[in-house]
Amino acid sequence: MPRVQTLPRADVDLAAPLATVDSPPMAQLAATTNQPSDNFYAEMLVKGLGARFGTAGTTAAGIAVMRTTLRGIGVRPTAMVDGSGLSRADKASPRQLVTLLQAMDRQPADVRTAWRTSLPVIGRSGTLAGRMRGTAAEGRCSAKTGTLRGVSALSGFCTTTGGRSVYFSLLENAVDALAAKRIEDRMVPKIASLDG
Incomplete structure (x- = not known):
């Protein structure tokens, strides 16, 4: 049986990275998700939102970030349970989606362009x-x-x-x-x- 050893935090902070991987820019990830309608990418992006801007890299944390963001642009979110929209428990109205589309067009030029081209x-x-x-x-x-x-x-x-x-x-x-x-x-x- 392999032996698992937990290192003290100080040792972890001093450790050299084994490898690093740079993510493609968000504009490229959005296009990779939206053009073919890639549900796996959509799910992973929501988890990434949770990891970067929320409390954890989970769907629930990512959805919490999305809810806060949507409220900030005037969309009152309803039921969201996943990142891809594959769950029948996900709910949105045409008005909510049009409000979101209009809000995306009011973003800074680089964000607006990345969204539109995705x-x-x-x-x-x-x-x-x-x-x-x-x-x-x-x-x-x-x-x-x-x-x-x-x-x-x-x-x-x-x-x-x-x-x-x-x-x-x-x-x-x-x-x-x-x-x-x-x-x-x-x-x-x-x-x-x-x-x-």
Whole structure:
């Protein structure tokens, strides 16, 4: 049986690191998470929030940081139990999501740019590369998808043909997800065509 030895804190503080690993910048991590809708990355980012800004590197600590941050930008958070949105216990309203989208656009330029470029562009990249091609939404709308059995979500923003930013959140529950996506694919080009 291996022997485990605990070192005194003073010895730990004097110890040389065995190795270090530098994390990619947050902008790159956000794109790696949002473009393909990588749920594992989303879960790890929430734990990272808890480790860096909260009390521990846990989902609960990360969610506590998110709740505080959301309240600070005017979003009253409801039920959040994980970082990816895969739990059916996660709850959000379209109004909450649009308020969050608008708040992200009011962030400093570097944060705003990193956030905007992390989202899939309709008809061009990520989970939306094959959707709404050849419509007014292609290339002028970016959004985050969400899909569970019986659930479809699409929340994002468009720069309309008239040149203004319009934010949207389409959340459908107890639906056939493919049928819901077809409805989303008709609605978002209409949003993109506003003022056109």
